[in-house]
Amino acid sequence: MSTARASASASAAPGAAAPAGSRALGKTVAVVITGSVMAVLDMTIVNVALGRLSAAFHAPLETIQWTATAYTLALAAVIPTAAWAMGRIGAKRAYLTALVLFTLGSLLAACAWNASSLIAFRAVQGLGGGLLMPVGMTMVMRNADRARMGRAMALLGLPILVGPVAGPMLGGWLVDSASWQWIFLVNLPVGAATLALAAKLLAPDAPADPASAPRLDVPGLLMLSPGLALLLFGLSRGGEGGDFTAPGALLPTLAGAALAAAFVRRALKVREPLLDLRLLHDRTFAAGIATLAFFTCGYFGSMLLGPMYLQQARGLSASAAGLLVAPVGLAVGVTMQIASRRVDKVAPRRLIPAGAVVAALGMAASALLTGTEGVPVWQVVAAGLVMGVGAGIVLMPTMTTASRDLPGERMAAASTALSINSQLWASVGTALLSVLLGGVGVGPAGFRLAYGAAAVLLALSVIPALRLPGRRA
Missing domain, CATH: 1.20.1250.20 (MFS general substrate transporter like domains)
Known part of the structure; x- marks a missing residue:
């Protein structure tokens, strides 16, 4: 009789926990989608506005294209730290930090006074954007059980549906009807709303135990982040110039590949690597x-x-x-x-x-x-x-x-x-x-x-x- 009751209790437990789990998953997905839509729209809007930015700052298009390149390089440099940041300060705090960086970078970009300052502020945006996707995806995957993983990840794909369709039209309308500053200012209300939603809806992180919290793999960070940035920079220069053998493309590509290879070799040996290749x-x-x-x-x-x-x-x-x-x-x-x-x-x-x-x-x-x-x-x-x-x-x-x-x-x-x-x-x-x-x-x-x-x-x-x-x- 006790065995039957135990079996009944065990079988009932998932059903009792499911509603709470569904609510937590729904809240997390809502926050992550809002933040992802903002980031995807920003990238597509800026790509449309490069010509207007070139005219506004009296800078050649080759220089203004660095607003996109700087964002990508900052993105590549910060992504490897996502797992460590979540282990150290928790996923919720890491996500809030990413939102603050992205929104602050948007405000600073709208206040840029020349091409150089715009490029620098786009890099600040990239630091936040690089954390948004891996941290958001991790929170969703932790809250979704195996049976609901596909449906949860499907919802994370909504920004891919919205961004490429709405971004170019919104960007064209903003630069034609308002001014170039609005391609960045439009992120401020969305960023503020996402911050408020994240602070309220995301489950609080358990306090980290200093003894068990992961240590930052500094040697690995100094290999992987610059390695990825150099590799992407070299590939970008080679693609733009149509020649991977040019020194401006070949040297950073080789240097980035060497640093990435050194990281792989080290990551397979150390106990707590920056990125777990195992x-x-x-x-x-x-x-x-x-x-x-x-x-x-x-x-x-x-x-x-x-x-x-x-x-x-x-x-x-x-x-x-x-x-x-x-x-x-x-x-x-x-x-x-x-x-x-x-x-x-x-x-x-x-x-x-x-x-x-x-x-x-x-x-x-x-x-x-x-x-x-x-x-x-x-x-x-x-x-x-x-x-x-x-x-x-x-x-x-x-x-x-x-x-x-x-x-x-x-x-x-x-x-x-x-x-x-x-x-x-x-x-x-x-x-x-x-x-x-x-x-x-x-x-x-x-x-x-x-x-x-x-x-x-x-x-x-x-x-x-x-x-x-x-x-x-």
Whole structure:
């Protein structure tokens, strides 16, 4: 009789805890989505406003492009510290710190008096933006059980749906109807609201025990953060100039690669590394990282090709090109919402490779169509939509699958590794496709080669995706 009562109590416990867990998860997701929308909108708005900023500060466009580069480099430098910061001060405090840095950087950027000050203040924004994604993702993963992980991660994909569609339109309206300062001032009310929500809704962190709190791996930090920044800088310079052998691109790339390699060697030996690379011993996590490496390299690298083709090869205006590219972002976001929920019920090995194949076919169709004269524009957009559907099936479901089975104490390290992986390979893809396009020329042959290379990278992601679990969650 006592055994029956114990069994009944045990089976009832999850049901009793579920509502409280659901409420905590819902509050966390609401906060993280608000902060992520702000960050994604900021990046897309600033990209649209580069020409206006160049005119406002009487600076060449090459100088103003450093506002985007400085943000990216600061992002890469701070991401490796996310797991340590959460272990030291707690996830809630780390997230609040990230929000303060991002909002303060936005205010300072709006007050910039020349190009140099704007670049510096964008770096402050990048320090906050670099922590928002890994810390936010960690909080969601800790609050979601395995059965709800896909649905929770699907909601985190909403900013990817909103940002690419609304950002260019909002940025164009702000710079045309108001002034360049408003592309940064618009972040202030959103940042303040997110801070208030985070302070009220996020569960308080348990006080850290000084004896058990992780120590900052200073040697690892001095290797990985500068290494990533130099590597991304070198790749960016090589992509812009179309030549990776130029000293301005080759030297920082080699230096960054050497520092990153030294970090990897050290991280596998020390007890408390800045980034726990032993996560790669987990077969599912390693397969997810490899899948995302190939896929983000091809997918995010190709994002510069669509607007460039529509404007330079087809002679459309920037506004018209933006409207034609927006449906692709919509396709990615909508499909991601569906696929991220399905990965809770369908074997990842069936779902994710299928999405990679669809994306590769869409990219291959883009290569064929953009490399042919006289093709109707709607056919090029349709090929992009097919690619977007495949991308939505792959991106967030792969992140969910990679981290679902990890213990809670390793979630921070996992989200940090996923963020670094995406940032690095997106930069590699952008540089690679820029060089391919520049080497052949902005014409049918160049677009065919660049889109074709992207299609090959997407197809290669199928190989590690086949090593993902063949069972349901």
